[in-house]
Amino acid sequence: MNGLLAIIFLDMKRFWLDRVRLFAGLLQPLLYLFVLGGGIGASSVQGGAFYRSFIFPGVVCLAMLFTATFAAIVIVFDRQVGFFKAVLVSPVSRTAIGVGKVISGAMQAMVQGLILLLFAPLAGVSLSFFSVLETVVAMALVAMTFSAIGVALASRFRSTTVFPIMTNAVLLPMFFLSGAMFPLDRAPAWMKKLAHLDPVAYGVDLMRQALLGQTSAFFPLWLDVLVLVAATCLLSWAAVRVFARGEETGLGATQFPWRR
Amino acid sequence: MHADSPAVQVEGLVKNYDQVEALRGIDLTIKTGEMFALLGPNGAGKTTLFSILATLRAPTAGRALVHGRDVTIERDAVRRDIGIVFQEPAIEQRLTVRDNLRLMGRLYGLKSGEVNARAEKLLGDLNLAEAADRPAEKLSGGQRRRVELARALVTDPRVLFLDEATLGLDVDARRSFWKHVRGLLNAGRSVVFATHYMEEAEVADRIALIAQGKIVALDTPRALKARLGGGIIRLQTVDDAQASAWLADKGYAPLPGGNGIMLEQNDPAGVVPVLLRDLPVKVVRVEVHEPSLEDVFLKLTGRGLVEEAGSGRNGGGDS
Numbered sequence A: 001m002n003g004l005l006a007i008i009f010l011d012m013k014r015f016w017l018d019r020v021r022l023f024a025g026l027l028q029p030l031l032y033l034f035v036l037g038g039g040i041g042a043s044s045v046q047g048g049a050f051y052r053s054f055i056f057p058g059v060v061c062l063a064m065l066f067t068a069t070f071a072a073i074v075i076v077f078d079r080q081v082g083f084f085k086a087v088l089v090s091p092v093s094r095t096a097i098g099v100g101k102v103i104s105g106a107m108q109a110m111v112q113g114l115i116l117l118l119f120a121p122l123a124g125v126s127l128s129f130f131s132v133l134e135t136v137v138a139m140a141l142v143a144m145t146f147s148a149i150g151v152a153l154a155s156r157f158r159s160t161t162v163f164p165i166m167t168n169a170v171l172l173p174m175f176f177l178s179g180a181m182f183p184l185d186r187a188p189a190w191m192k193k194l195a196h197l198d199p200v201a202y203g204v205d206l207m208r209q210a211l212l213g214q215t216s217a218f219f220p221l222w223l224d225v226l227v228l229v230a231a232t233c234l235l236s237w238a239a240v241r242v243f244a245r246g247e248e249t250g251l252g253a254t255q256f257p258w259r260r
Numbered sequence B: 001m002h003a004d005s006p007a008v009q010v011e012g013l014v015k016n017y018d019q020v021e022a023l024r025g026i027d028l029t030i031k032t033g034e035m036f037a038l039l040g041p042n043g044a045g046k047t048t049l050f051s052i053l054a055t056l057r058a059p060t061a062g063r064a065l066v067h068g069r070d071v072t073i074e075r076d077a078v079r080r081d082i083g084i085v086f087q088e089p090a091i092e093q094r095l096t097v098r099d100n101l102r103l104m105g106r107l108y109g110l111k112s113g114e115v116n117a118r119a120e121k122l123l124g125d126l127n128l129a130e131a132a133d134r135p136a137e138k139l140s141g142g143q144r145r146r147v148e149l150a151r152a153l154v155t156d157p158r159v160l161f162l163d164e165a166t167l168g169l170d171v172d173a174r175r176s177f178w179k180h181v182r183g184l185l186n187a188g189r190s191v192v193f194a195t196h197y198m199e200e201a202e203v204a205d206r207i208a209l210i211a212q213g214k215i216v217a218l219d220t221p222r223a224l225k226a227r228l229g230g231g232i233i234r235l236q237t238v239d240d241a242q243a244s245a246w247l248a249d250k251g252y253a254p255l256p257g258g259n260g261i262m263l264e265q266n267d268p269a270g271v272v273p274v275l276l277r278d279l280p281v282k283v284v285r286v287e288v289h290e291p292s293l294e295d296v297f298l299k300l301t302g303r304g305l306v307e308e309a310g311s312g313r314n315g316g317g318d319s
Helices: A002-017 A021-042 A048-080 A083-088 A094-117 A129-154 A162-176 A189-196 A199-212 A221-244 B046-053 B075-081 B097-107 B112-125 B141-153 B171-184 B221-226 B240-249 B268-278 B293-301
Strands: B008-016 B021-030 B035-039 B061-066 B082-085 B159-163 B190-195 B206-211 B214-219 B231-237 B261-265 B283-289
Touching (some): A002 A094, A021 A094, A048 A083, A048 A094, A048 A199, A094 A129, A129 A221, A162 A199, B008 B046, B021 B046, B021 B206, B046 B061, B046 B159, B082 B141, B141 B171, B206 B221, B206 B293, B221 B293, B240 B261, B261 B268, B261 B293, B268 B283
Parallel strands (some): B082 B159
Antiparallel strands (some): B008 B021, B008 B061, B231 B261, B231 B283
């Protein structure tokens, strides 16, 4: 437990040193919300205001997804210098390292998401005490899943130049397929099928149910929660397994899990 | 129960990377309280050996014990017993020195009062007191290496591993680093360090000469040097091959000496004038000195200590 707290404490301290990232991290979601949302919304049948509020939960997810995975880059960076080795030679359990990284990434994503939540009224989403409460709980779960995606990816990379490229290559399809920017129930059949395999889709769906009500659901609520919890556990476990190998990478084992 | 077990015990240790045999059967016992050096060129396998002893890699064959505990089975117990300074920086550069040390205490699950007290003591002993509240990235190279040392020591390890810990430091900073290491050695603590500087290795109680994943000699510095009698003559000529052939012909037993020829002679001062007069090829350079560890290494391996520099850090000299 001490080790877990130490890992989280360390990462939050570094996050605080980098707090300017919070402002930079707002730019992309706000662009989606007001520029893309405004433009596409104006040409949609229901009008701009409707579209903006429709995509708002997805845009919050986008912000959290990118914050969480970017937070994980610190793992790659720590490996590139020797710092991660100092952590690995300590008796802190590998589970604490993996879970600590996932939690600290999720906390950072939460902070970013909560800041974005302040823009809800501007996006035409009305908040009540209960919807905020539900949203915060949903955000915590979604942030954990996204952070686990980031940590699972980051655990397998050694290069801070390759990691962001690979991450974008994985995240963008996940984000586009998630139904964040358009309703999945009217999407082509192949896209619906793929969305079922996309953990981000369940995150967006959960956030949408929390912010806009159950009528906006694509998946049942229980399925959202089940998939997100399962994905978080699975991805965290995958990361812990890599950390347990220490420096032992073998050919391809670190970079590409599916080769082993 | 492990009180009288050796600090480090290694038996038949083999480590293969994909194509490379990094360690090819290492046997080694390091006594408690000993200051032990691994001397060898880059790529000899020193870092790999440390990685295994520090539980970061698993051996391909053989076993390694730290204070009687197997590094692959009782990992956490071993981790509690050791501190290690890596070649590369392993402190968080943006945190202050003090925060770095406290972080280690937390990772080891130590009581904060205990860790803080030890951290303050180390900061004082290592001349880091005035740097304690600065981010590590703002420190000089020598200070940073001392912070690494403090990081490895703050958890009060029984065995301290130093892997080329002074790499990149100038002579003064290196000397001061070793002064601190010696000062910190107290009863019951053992130090194992890897280096390719022979003058660093001289301070050790015993030295293992390591080349291409094998220990080629293990003894005290004095005994190692005593393996070479008298003095050493190093020759460089315009044609070393021809000179070697001539020397061999005359019964001088030339050894390949890195770049040049090495002769082990009981009376070097008497021999040199004869050589200069009689050698059929032009001599470019001649040097006479007392046997050094590098000479021993050269004699045993036919290679210099810095010859293989530039090969991969983890690769075991596979040439």
